[in-house]
Amino acid sequence: MASPYNDLVLEHFKNPRNTGRIEDPDGKATEGSPACGDMVSLYLKVDPETKVIDDIKFESYGCASNIATGSIITELAKGKTIDEAKNITWQEASEALGGLPKIKAHCSVLAVEVLRSAIQNYEEKHGLVTEKVVTTEEIVRKRLKKVMNPIKGLDMVATHLVKEIDITGGVVRIIIDLPATHQFANAIKEDAVEKIESLWDIDRVIVEFTD
Amino acid sequence: MEKVYYLDNAAATRLDEQVLEVMTPLYFDRYSVATSEFGYSLGVEAKEALDDARTRLARALGANSQEFIFTSGSAESSNLALKGVAKALGAKKGKHLIVSKIEDFPVLYSARTLEKEGFTVDYLDVDGDGLVDLEKLQTLISPETILVSIQHGNQEIGTLQDIAAIGKICHDQGVLFHTDATHTFMRVPLDVTAVAVDLITVSAHTLHGPKGIGGLYVKKGTALAKIMDGGFQEFDLRGGMDNIPGAVGFAKAAELVTADENIRLAAMRDKIITMVSDQIPDVILNGHPRQRTPQNANITFHYVEGESITLHLDMYGIAVSTGSACFSRSLEASHVIAAIGGDHERAHGSIRMTVGRFNTMEEVIFVVETLKKVVENLRKISPLGKE
Numbered sequence: 001m002a003s004p005y006n007d008l009v010l011e012h013f014k015n016p017r018n019t020g021r022i023e024d025p026d027g028k029a030t031e032g033s034p035a036c037g038d039m040v041s042l043y044l045k046v047d048p049e050t051k052v053i054d055d056i057k058f059e060s061y062g063c064a065s066n067i068a069t070g071s072i073i074t075e076l077a078k079g080k081t082i083d084e085a086k087n088i089t090w091q092e093a094s095e096a097l098g099g100l101p102k103i104k105a106h107c108s109v110l111a112v113e114v115l116r117s118a119i120q121n122y123e124e125k126h127g128l129v130t131e132k133v134v135t136t137e138e139i140v141r142k143r144l145k146k147v148m149n150p151i152k153g154l155d156m157v158a159t160h161l162v163k164e165i166d167i168t169g170g171v172v173r174i175i176i177d178l179p180a181t182h183q184f185a186n187a188i189k190e191d192a193v194e195k196i197e198s199l200w201d202i203d204r205v206i207v208e209f210t211d
Numbered sequence: 212m213e214k215v216y217y218l219d220n221a222a223a224t225r226l227d228e229q230v231l232e233v234m235t236p237l238y239f240d241r242y243s244v245a246t247s248e249f250g251y252s253l254g255v256e257a258k259e260a261l262d263d264a265r266t267r268l269a270r271a272l273g274a275n276s277q278e279f280i281f282t283s284g285s286a287e288s289s290n291l292a293l294k295g296v297a298k299a300l301g302a303k304k305g306k307h308l309i310v311s312k313i314e315d316f317p318v319l320y321s322a323r324t325l326e327k328e329g330f331t332v333d334y335l336d337v338d339g340d341g342l343v344d345l346e347k348l349q350t351l352i353s354p355e356t357i358l359v360s361i362q363h364g365n366q367e368i369g370t371l372q373d374i375a376a377i378g379k380i381c382h383d384q385g386v387l388f389h390t391d392a393t394h395t396f397m398r399v400p401l402d403v404t405a406v407a408v409d410l411i412t413v414s415a416h417t418l419h420g421p422k423g424i425g426g427l428y429v430k431k432g433t434a435l436a437k438i439m440d441g442g443f444q445e446f447d448l449r450g451g452m453d454n455i456p457g458a459v460g461f462a463k464a465a466e467l468v469t470a471d472e473n474i475r476l477a478a479m480r481d482k483i484i485t486m487v488s489d490q491i492p493d494v495i496l497n498g499h500p501r502q503r504t505p506q507n508a509n510i511t512f513h514y515v516e517g518e519s520i521t522l523h524l525d526m527y528g529i530a531v532s533t534g535s536a537c538f539s540r541s542l543e544a545s546h547v548i549a550a551i552g553g554d555h556e557r558a559h560g561s562i563r564m565t566v567g568r569f570n571t572m573e574e575v576i577f578v579v580e581t582l583k584k585v586v587e588n589l590r591k592i593s594p595l596g597k598e
Contacts, residue, residue, distance in 0.1 A: 066519075
């Protein structure tokens with residue numbers, strides 16, 4: 001059968017590792033949302049002395065690559081210190097699975113993101129985090145780097161889709177260099193809004209297209 | 212090959228051997244083009260075969276043989292209906308069209324193309340069951356309106372429109388009416404002597420006929436300009452090589468559909484719907500509960516995503532489709548589920564199962580039992596629906 005997924009991805013999809021919840025976790029996070037059809041929750045147990053991730057579990061609402069990347073990220077992170085785990089990249093997650101179809105690369109980004117968020121959650125709860133910073137264009141740009149451009153299989157910043165960013169009084173306005181009628185326009189827009197609106201000092205995100 | 216449980220008959224169907232049987236001689240013995248009556252014998256025979264197929268298909272719709280033209284399939288038929296009417300009437304009468312929001316892509320994208328060419332299009336809303344708003348339709352029609360295109364049965368959720376009522380509204384106001392009957396032809400009664408309709412899209416690929424052949428009913432006197440230049444085939448409405456084996460196969464395929472078969476399909480459809488509703492919690496039936504095509508069941512399973520379901524089912528040899536964005540080439544969730552008021556989650560977890568002639572009740576039961584297992588397992592690892 002000619003599947004877009006390789007055997008390793010299919011194996012993790014069929015038999016995902018470390019699924020479920022951890023009762024009373026030291027850190028936890030959820031990324032994505034049912035609206036984008038892509039959601040992962042992650043739970044951590046961290047050794048207070050060594051900062052090693054002793055136990056990790058995930059839950060997935062999503063497609064095969066979402067499940068497979070959730071599975072691999074738990075395998076990669078288990079036994080690492082939180083600082084080591086923070087540095088796992090989406091490329092590493094994707095490579096550990098022997099590669100993903102380009103259009104599904106965003107799943108590995110989501111998996112890495114949820115791991116980092118869960119670690120951040122752990123750090124916040126244990127007084128290891130700096131205070132809130134005011135959102136700048138740079139921060140927005142950094143977040144947009146997590147939005148995939150499915151045309152290229154790379155993020156929307158690297159592929160020059162972000163034409164303009166404006167932040168005024170809690171409103172972020174992003175101009176995307178694509179016609180509004182493009183087949184991926186909506187998918188990219190939703191993803192971009194999702195990433196930005198969670199910033200603590202942002203009330204509204206407006207995405208516009210060039211036509 | 213391993214046993215396949217094919218429940219994607221709305222997408223394509225397995226060819227019936229009896230169809231192939233009537234097509235084969237037209238590839239090996241009577242393979243010539245259709246010539247005029249003054250041509251060589253082989254060509255005259257080919258012409259007779261083509262005309263005979265045309266007459267039989269036209270009759271199935273209650274039409275005359277001069278009112279049925281062959282095309283390469285439903286996409287071409289709908290393109291010709293919309294663009295052909297626009298070309299014929301755009302300058303003379305007006306530049307306004309109305310289509311429903313849940314049309315299949317050939318109608319939807321033909322409408323969008325026409326918009327780029329200066330036409331205006333209204334996209335008519337549907338209710339939660341997928342039925343178009345007839346009062347709204349009435350108010351949208353203006354003297355500028357040249358065509359209303361509303362499908363007979365929906366490709367994804369199976370909802371049947373009241374095309375008799377729609378046709379009447381159109382004709383009362385002197386507007387042409389096109390309906391895409393790709394998913395209803397021979398499955399749901401449609402007779403042009405009883406329904407006011409000017410153009411009907413039909414196709415063989417949904418009826419265990421060959422792929423690459425379809426038809427367009429064009430009521431006598433309808434203003435339609437050709438969009439495919441070539442010879443003078445198809446009453447000079449569609450240039451191009453006659454697909455005679457296809458046409459003959461199409462006519463045969465249509466004739467093989469019986470009322471009993473449609474009852475049998477509806478029974479399998481109902482089995483899927485009742486078994487799923489009884490045995491799997493947190494599901495929604497998409498589409499109208501009663502007014503639906505006999506072959507279509509479309510159900511959303513909450514808390515799980517469709518591509519994961521289809522991929523698991525595939526490992527059991529089961530073929531179904533989903534409205535999930537993850538499954539699509541564009542990462543766009545189903546426009547049909549969105550139009551019936553469903554959120555993205557409803558589209559993501561939707562599974563379409565469409566039955567055909569070669570399915571059995573045992574197969575359908577196996578599919579639902581497997582589906583139950585797969586959904587249970589995926590829900591176990593889902594963060595949703597737990598507290």
